Amino acid sequence: MITEHLVDISRLQFAVTALFHFLFVPLTLGMTWMLVIMETVYVITGKQIWKDMTQFWGKLFGINFVLGVTTGITMEFQFGTNWSYYSHYVGDVFGAPLAIEGLMAFFLESTMVGLFFFGWQRMSRVQHWFATLLMALGTSLSALWILVANGWMQNPVGAAFNYETMRMEMLSFSQILLNPEAQNKFVHTVSAGYVMGAMFVLSISAWYLLNKRDVEFAKRSFHVAAAFGFAAICSVIVLGDESGYSIGKAQQTKMAAIEAMWHTEPPPASFNLIAGIDEQNQRNNWAVEIPYVMGIIGTRSLDTPIPGIAEIKAENRERIELGKQAVAALDVMRADKAAGRESAPDVLAQFEAHKEHLGFGLLLKKYTDDVANATPQMITNAMHDSVPKVAPMFWSFRVMVGAGFLxxxxxxxxxxFTLRGTFMQKRWLLKFAFVMLPAPWIAIEAGWIVAEYGRQPWTIYGVLPTHLSVSNIDPKDVMLSLAGFVAFYSVLFVIEVYLMQKYVRLGPASLGTGRYFGEKPNQLIDPSQFKQANTAQNTNSRTNKQGE
Structure with missing residues (x-):
């Protein structure tokens, strides 16, 4: 029997592993293209400093890449261990993009990562640059297929439920691939990764400049990060606006929760900058509003209303009552199939008439196995479950947006100031850049909470409730594995921070070239001295042979 405690602890475990994994993935996405830019300049100019920049920042990328791969494997295993019914129910659809990601993108990415680190002395400049470019493309393709799968969870198009197999089956791969929610999520998430990569390079370069070490190296890194970061953050904001529009069409409950819009307002709706949220009484005690903004973001118009939470719940109640009939018919059909007999035509007709509301009817399974006899109170409870908690959504979104505008x-x-050539004199700007290092991590983690928590109570929006998706296992086993993950990930995090800090403090001196801060200059031998020494060595060798 699935208990609420099992569902909660399984969700907690997946949340912990997903949020920890997402500390590394965006930095990997961003750093690959920073490396492409730096190595491109090296190939064009032949200047050694650009090669050193590629190798040094690549070393930090490599440490992060290993942690990203390690933590990603854990997440995929959980689909089989903790979410087995989810895997059974939607595996035909969800498994396809994940398989493509592994076979096409990850193999490409991991192979090119190997060539990037071990191919410097074995390939020409152009060949190595091409390997770096393919590494960046592989990383982006990997993100594409993962986010296609996740986008389908948010907006399940191109698939339908088959009552004979009791599974979701794919109808159109192109619809899944071109799903607007998936495409918006991809470009928005990848752009956020670019911002993180740029901020990482910018902040560390600013630290070098504040300490007046490796100035020429840090200046060039700062230039690249400033330009790339500006383009990336503009992309994030523009694409975030587009993502908000798609959410307004596909997931109205998420939009209403983000805005703490308890009731439908006359269009165009205002945007609550901050508000005093009263979850219990379903209202805001106070709010600082910006007129028209929410209506424009959510509908691209001045006359289209955005449904409020109360109206959404009322609509969901109707869908739950209709879905109740679909579940009741499905239960009869399953019993008939188990008994080896054909279902009556009226039962099939009842299911076909209400199957689009089947997911909402399944919300009642949290309260009773006999959905056909669900009470009005159970329906009311399921109705309240159909909308996520508002406060976590409201504040997570504002943390994300606030960090983004900073x-x-x-x-x-x-x-x-880079274009003016005066950024070196702006110590306040360099300090600002350094202290902003955590900002992209804060924004991205908050954004992931908005995306995933905002989908609740669904694993597949409108199709499969979360409480039906978990494996029927002992909650103690999940708690034990969660404790193991926390302990193991803590060790990994300490190692990551130690290695990152070690090589950041060493700086480009970690390359061992003798050209950077903290290194002794290479002792160069004059060619004529080398020739004289070699001649003397040969003379002594001949003398010794004659003596023998």
């Missing part, structure tokens, strides 16, 4: 300000100032 980064826009920083990259704008950095690019401006």
């Amino acid at each position: 980064m826009l300000l920083l990259f704008s100032l950095c690019l401006l």
Whole structure:
């Protein structure tokens, strides 16, 4: 029997592993293209400093890449261990993009990562640059297929439920691939990774400049990060707006929760900058509003209303009552199949008439196995379950947006003073850049909470409730594995921070070239001295042979 405690602890475990994994993935996405830019300049100019930049920042990328791969494997295993019914129910659809990601993208990415690190002395400049480019493309393709799968969970198009197999089956792969929710999520997430990569390079370069070490190396890194970061943060904001529009069409409950819009407002709706949320009484005690903004973001118009939470719940109640009939018919059909007999035509007709509401009817399974006899109170409870908690959504979204606009300000100032050639004199700007290092991680983790928590109570939006998706296992086993993950991930995190800090402090001196801060200059031998020494050595060798 599935208990609420099992569902909660399984969700907690997946949340912990997903959020930890997502500390590394966006940095990998961003750093690969930073490396492509730096190595491109090296190939064009032949200047050694650009090769050193590629190798040094590549070393930090490599440490992060290993942690990303290690933590990603754990997540995929959980689909089989903790979410087995989910895997059974939607595996025909969800498994396809994951398989393509592994066979096409990850193999390409991991192979090119190997060539990037071990191919410097074995390939020409152009060949190595091409390997770096393919590494970046592989990383982006890997993100594409993962987010196609995730986008389908948010907006399940191109598939239908088959009552004979009791599974979702794919109808159109192109619809799944071109799903607007998936495409918006991909470009928005990848752009956020670019911002993280740029901020990482910018902040560390600013630290070098503040300490007046490796100045020429740090200046060039700062230039690249400022320009790339400005383009990336503008992309994130524009694509985030597009993502908000797609959410307004596909997931109205998420949009209403993000805005803490308890009731439908006359269009165009205002945007609540901040608010005092009263979850129990379903209202905001106070709010600072910006007129028209939410209506424009959510509907691209001035006359289209955005449904409020109360109206959405009322609509969901109707869908639950209709879905109740679909579940009741499905239960009869399953019993008939088990008994080896054909279902009555009226039962089939009842299911066909209400099957689009089947997922909402399944919400009642949380309260009773006999959905056909669900009470009005059970329906009311399921109705309240159909909308996520507002406060976590409201504040996570504002943390994400606030951090995003702070980064826009920083990259704008950095690019401006870089173009003027005066950023070195702006110590306040360098300090600002350094202290902003955590900002992209804060924004991305908050954004992931908005995306995934906002889908609740569904694993597949409108199709499969979360409480039906888990494996029927002992909650103690899940708690034990969660404790193991926390302990293991803590060790990994300490190792990651130690290695990152070690090589950041060493700086480009970690390359061992003798050209950077903290290194002794290479002792160069004059060619004529080398020739004289070699001649003397040969003379002594001949003398010794004659003596023998």
